[in-house]
Every structure is written in C-alpha cells, then in structure tokens.
Amino acid sequence: MSDEKRVGIVLVSHSAEVAASVAELAKGLAGGATAVPVAPAGGTEAGGLGTSAELISAAAASVDRGVGVALLTDLGSAVLTVKALLAEGGELPEGARLLDAPFVEGAVAAVVTAATGADLDTVEAAAVEAYSYRKA
Amino acid sequence: MLDADFFRRWLTATAASVNREAERLTALDSAIGDADHGSNMQRGFTAVLAALEEEAPDTPGAVLTLAGRRLISTVGGASGPLYGTLLRRAGKALGETPEVSEKQLAEALRAGVDGVMALGGAAPGDKTMIDALVPAVDALADGFAAARAAAEGGAVATTPLQARKGRASYLGERSIGHQDPGATSSALLIAGLAEAAAGSSGE
Numbered sequence: 505m506s507d508e509k510r511v512g513i514v515l516v517s518h519s520a521e522v523a524a525s526v527a528e529l530a531k532g533l534a535g536g537a538t539a540v541p542v543a544p545a546g547g548t549e550a551g552g553l554g555t556s557a558e559l560i561s562a563a564a565a566s567v568d569r570g571v572g573v574a575l576l577t578d579l580g581s582a583v584l585t586v587k588a589l590l591a592e593g594g595e596l597p598e599g600a601r602l603l604d605a606p607f608v609e610g611a612v613a614a615v616v617t618a619a620t621g622a623d624l625d626t627v628e629a630a631a632v633e634a635y636s637y638r639k640a
Numbered sequence: 641m642l643d644a645d646f647f648r649r650w651l652t653a654t655a656a657s658v659n660r661e662a663e664r665l666t667a668l669d670s671a672i673g674d675a676d677h678g679s680n681m682q683r684g685f686t687a688v689l690a691a692l693e694e695e696a697p698d699t700p701g702a703v704l705t706l707a708g709r710r711l712i713s714t715v716g717g718a719s720g721p722l723y724g725t726l727l728r729r730a731g732k733a734l735g736e737t738p739e740v741s742e743k744q745l746a747e748a749l750r751a752g753v754d755g756v757m758a759l760g761g762a763a764p765g766d767k768t769m770i771d772a773l774v775p776a777v778d779a780l781a782d783g784f785a786a787a788r789a790a791a792e793g794g795a796v797a798t799t800p801l802q803a804r805k806g807r808a809s810y811l812g813e814r815s816i817g818h819q820d821p822g823a824t825s826s827a828l829l830i831a832g833l834a835e836a837a838a839g840s841s842g843e
Contacts, residue, residue, distance in 0.1 A: 548716045552716075554676070554680075554716035554717055555716060555717070555720070556713075556716060557714075557720070558713055580717075580718050580806065580807060581716070581717045581718035581719075581721065584718050584720075584721035584759060584760060585712065585720065585721045587721065587759055588712050588721035588724055588725055589712070591725070591759075592712070592728070
C-alpha cells in the first residue's frame with residue numbers, strides 16, 4: 505500500500521499556528537501517517553490573522569497526488585474563500601473538495617482515513633461524520 | 641453605452657472612496673466585527689487598480705472578472721470572496737462585448753448579487769452588504785443617482801437591524817444600533833457608478 509497515492513488534505517485556518525498545529529495533531533493521532541500529504545494554509549501572506557487565497561492554492565497544489573484533495577476550514581472567510589476558489593475553476597487542483605466538517609475532529613478523521621488509502625468520498629464521509637459525535 | 645473605460649473609471653472611483661472612507665469602515669467594523677474592513681478593502685482595491693493597469697483588459701466583462709479575481713486573492717477577509725464573487729459573476733454575465741447598456745449592467749449586477757447571496761447565505765434584512773446591494777440593483781432602472789441613493793439608504797437602514805450573518809451575528813442583540821460596515825462599503829461601490837458616469841475618476 506505504500507506506493508498507493510493518497511488523498512491530499514489542506515487545513516485552512518485564520519491562524520497560521522492553528523493550521524500548522526492541527527496538521528501536526530492529525531498526523532500524530534494517525535500514527536505518523538507519513539504517506540498522507542497534509543498542508544496547512546493559515547493566516548494571511550503577511551503573517552496576520554485572516555485567509556489567503558494564494559496560500560490555499562499553493563497548499564492544495566502541494567498535496568495533489570492526482571486522487572483528490574480535501575479542504576477543511578475553520579470559519580467565515582476561510583469557508584467563503586475556498587468556495588469562491590472552487591467556483592472559479594483552475595485555482596484548485598482537479599478533484600478538490602471543501603468538506604463540511606468540524607475543523608479539528610474532521611482533520612483527524614480525514615488524515616486517519618486517507619492513510620488507509622481510501623478514496624476522496626470515503627475521506628469526506630469520515631470527516632463529515634465527526635459532526636455526529638456528541639460531547640455532552 | 642458603457643465601455644471598458646467606464647468600468648475602469650468605476651473601480652478607480654470606488655478605490656478612491658474606499659481610501660477616503662477606510663478609517664470610517666474600520667471604525668464601524670470595530671463596533672461589531674474585527675476592525676479590519678477598511679484596511680482589507682483598501683488592500684483589495686489597490687491591488688485591483690494595479691492589475692487593471694498591468695493587464696489592461698479591454699471589455700467591460702474582462703475588467704470586472706479581473707477585479708473580482710484580484711479581490712478574492714488579496715483582501716484577506718470575508719469581503720474578498722464576497723465582493724470578488726459580486727464582480728466576477730457580473731463580469732461573466734456581461735460576456736465579451738466591447739460595450740454594454742445600462743440595462744445589461746443592471747442585469748449583470750443582479751446576477752452578481754445572487755451569487756453573493758448563494759455564497760454567503762445572507763438574505764435581505766440580515767444586516768449585510770446585501771441590504772445595500774439589493775435596493776441599489778432594484779433602483780438601477782431609474783439611473784445611477786437613484787441606485788446610489790438606494791444603496792446609501794439601505795446601508796443606513798442596517799443600523800436598527802440585528803446581525804444574522806458573519807462575526808457580528810455572535811453579538812446577537814448587541815449588534816443593534818450599529819451601521820453594517822459591509823453595507824457601507826457596498827454603498828461606496830454603487831456610488832462609484834454615478835462618479836464614473838460623470839466622467840470623473842473620483843478624486
């Protein structure tokens with residue numbers, strides 16, 4: 505399975521630190537999951553809080569192995585920017601998809617599932633299902 | 641008929657008024673948002689003017705599509721994809737003809753506003769840019785001055801509303817009593833049409 509191509513995961517947050525930390529967390533909880541391409545796209549290009557379309561496009565291109573790219577976002581402009589890029593065409597790799605999932609839990613579920621060599625539909629289903637886990 | 645130069649003048653006039661009003665936009669945004677609307681819009685429209693200069697698009701549709709793309713990639717806040725979608729969708733609706741009528745512009749802006757509502761999920765009355773844009777597009781049939789007045793009226797009318805979209809919605813009733821920054825900048829954009837028609841580039 506090691507030569508199998510994995511779904512790429514992009515984590516879009518208003519904060520560079522949050523995006524990078526959630527990427528580390530998800531890979532760590534997935535037992536390393538070194539075969540899964542995961543890229544954070546956090547904050548603005550200037551290093552502030554916000555969303556950068558350029559960073560998102562670059563992150564998506566960097567994790568594209570030709571079998572789909574799953575994007576997870578935190579809120580507000582992160583969601584709207586990814587949606588606008590998807591609507592544009594040509595800005596994100598073929599098969600890129602915004603997942604309707606909680607950011608942290610969805611990222612863990614997506615990376616763990618992608619590590620098994622699952623396809624994009626299966627990765628998406630796992631991430632979306634994270635919403636159904638009740639905490640109280 | 642309106643040519644590419646009209647659309648360039650429109651965006652140039654809007655950039656000038658965004659520069660002039662940036663502090664006010666940010667002050668409005670600090671009351672119910674995250675205090676970056678003025679600087680975000682300034683960065684976006686500065687980038688739009690630079691792109692128009694560099695790529696010199698020669699049809700109305702191409703001017704708006706390029707401007708929309710630049711706003712999405714440079715603003716850094718939710719107003720980037722929202723204004724970007726507005727202009728890009730309107731630009732695509734105008735196609736590649738070298739000149740368009742005011743009626744075609746009104747229809748294209750209507751398509752743009754529909755795109756913004758689909759993207760952000762906001763409806764009239766939610767205290768967003770939609771509250772300035774919808775009355776403006778409705779009034780465009782009566783001319784640019786009427787659209788400007790309708791947009792400014794719509795922006796002012798957001799003050800008593802409770803926000804139902806975006807960060808301001810977390811404030812609940814505390815969002816009441818503040819004019820919405822997005823509706824305010826939308827009124828600047830619509831006002832730019834009248835300025836472009838007057839042949840001036842704003843400042």
